[in-house]
Amino acid sequence: MSKRFALGIFEDEDVLLHAIENVREAGVKIYEVFSPFPVHGIDDALGIERSRLPIAAFFLGMTGLAFALWLQIYTLGFDWPMIIGGKPHIALPAFIPVAFELTVFFTCHGMVITFYTISNLYPRWKTPVLDVRSTDDKFVMAIEMNEKTDLNRLTQLLRANGASEVNEKEMTKF
């Protein structure tokens, strides 16, 4: 299934931000914007919702904490109790360091795995990109086109909003 895109190339992030607002006001749906670095304010301009990753991170951390406490209390308290250093079997103060470390461990790795999964990022042999300059110094606004799209009007709109170039690109797998 190939998709056709009109690519507006921008040179400056501030121009891009205004362009996004104007293009959206003109009723054109922006497929995605590619930039070489995170542009501040682009989330609001594009209407990207705030990521819910922090919530996931919190629950993953709680999972880690629960696991750490269970592990220590079960192994040293119930499964094979031993007197060590005259401490009670379940010596909670001594369990704090491991509980903390495992909390961090689960938070971090759980969240990073979640991030790569939901973003569909994984090692691949070839990475198709719409414009190779989008990882260098250009900001690329991709607008998906169908047979109804008037490229000329789109070009005008993008040009009027400061795009330095407008290109067309067809992608089979994207």
Add this chain to the structure above:
Amino acid sequence: MQHVSPVREPLVTGGKTYHDVTQDICRQVEAKPNIRWMAALSVALFFLGVFFYSVYRTLWYGIGEWGLNKTVGWAWDITNFVWWVGIGHAGTLISAVLLLFRQKWRSSINRAAEAMTIFAVICAAMFPVLHMGRPWLAYWVFPLQNTFGSLWVNFNSPLLWDVFAISTYFTVSLVFWYTGLVPDFATIRDRAKGPIAKVAYSLLSFGWKGSAKHWSRYETVSLILAGVSTPLVLSVHTIVSMDFATSVVPGWHTTIFPPYFVAGAIFSGFAMVLTLMLITRVVFKLEDYITLEHIALMNKIMMVTGSIVGVAYITEFFIAWYSQVEFEQYAFINRATGPYWWAYASMMTCNVITPQLVWFRRVRYSIPLTFILSIIVNIGMWFERFVIIVTSLHRDYLPSSWVMFSPSIIDIGIYVGTLGLFFTLFLLFAKFFPVVNMAEVKTILKYTVDNGPTYTGVHGHHEQAHQPATHGVPASAPVNYNKHE
């Protein structure tokens, strides 16, 4: 558009554009390795050989190859372990703590500092494993199901806390560093010419395209990782210090150890960051990214932490006197005036007196002086660990078992060998990975350059650029679709 601060120096000099940043950082990744790099790598590989030989001797003949004896059961092994972990901490501090404090100057140095963290922790982890005596049973430190009557690990032991702390710290630092690398790999991937480089960097870049949604998540992830790494980095050295502080050995039995070790770790870590950065910026011509301002700022942090360490040394003495415990008092008097007085004196000179030179502006901004200073601090911090471990052990409660420790050639070989391992890894990193975080530097570029990026495009909004070739179609034209290639 251009923000010029009257107070702050620019963080990136030379009036760079975004494209210049990409060019400058990718240069050494794409170029053939130069002769200086090859020479440095050869030296590092030689010492790596020394490391492998020493490890072979240790594994084959046992711990008897080291200079340990019945009284001094820990010496160079744990000294080096603590020293390396400490060096690792600066990377996390630069990347995580300074991110939370919104310090923009971290952008140029965080990548290399985090790489340094990873490699330092790898070097550190060698020592606890090797000093076990039977390293092939190293998996016993993990709470695994077993047939020894289900004998679990001892969660009350600081040594086990260490296992959890170091493994968590290493893996978290690794994913933090790698996640930061992904966008830069994408940049290199899109510039790559050769087929091997194309595939390699495509695999490494995880198919990153830099879409706005991904960037938004990426920033969230970075922030949370920084948030959990900050207490983590403090906890790691706290737990390392508890290996000593939870015992009853005079000289170790001290409540000041956790903060004191953490300060020392940051201190030695920044010294190592400075050492590496001063070389890196010259070799890879990155003077515009790692400016004198960065060096001065790192120097200031080194001075502050060095002063904290100095206060801790004095506090230890005061508390020893104040406690009125004669064993404790003897341990400290012996440290300063006993047979290891020279180690104590080196530690005091290197860690407390020399960093005070940073008060002078001329020293802060001088590259050769800073370099010498950073080496001195590294030596001083090594002596600090040595003094804490060996002088506290070598004279215990029984005068009949008082001995001196002297390292064997294998002890020295392993230590020098880990330096070789560290520099081998760092040189390989510097060649194949981007040394400076391109994406982050581009983020701060517009607000910190001395004369902003010059754009070939438009400068305002709603400003008509040069007329496109296909212009002239009325705006209300019926939908037509004409390719004009």
